Amino acid sequence: MPNPLRRSAQRADRLRRGGDRGSVTAETAMALPSLVVVLLLAVWVLLCVAAQLRCLDAAHVAARAAARGEADAEVRAVAARAAPAGAVVRVARADGQVEVRVSAEVRPFAAVLSVLPTVDVSARAVAADEAEP
DSSP, X not given: OOOHHHHHHHHHHHHHTTOOTTHHHHHHHHHHHHHHHHHHHHHHHHHXXXXXXXXXXXXXXXXXXXHTTOOHHHHHHHHHHHSOTTOEEEEEEETTEEEEEEEEEXXXXXXXXXXXXXXXXXXXEEEEOTTOO
């Protein structure tokens, strides 16, 4: 039969040595906010990359439409459908080529990230103007 006095002596000895009870909870409480911030930053970077890719796709689609001879207003409408919200589309025709530039501003999405500046993303596509004689 275990000796209750010996168990209490062992428990008292552990407490005197500064046992590690609760240390995992404390470490988790300290690390969890940092992990959340890192996760939010990673999502922010992915959103910026996605906006960049959408601008690139919009520029390519609009350049193809412009090369086929579509009017500039239609080219802008085509680009606006593929681009991120609030994107600016510029169409320039010169020397038998059509150049389309699409740019957009990506804003932070969470209050935690509101300290970050907005990120400007843009893309450019050039195509031969097939409508020109």
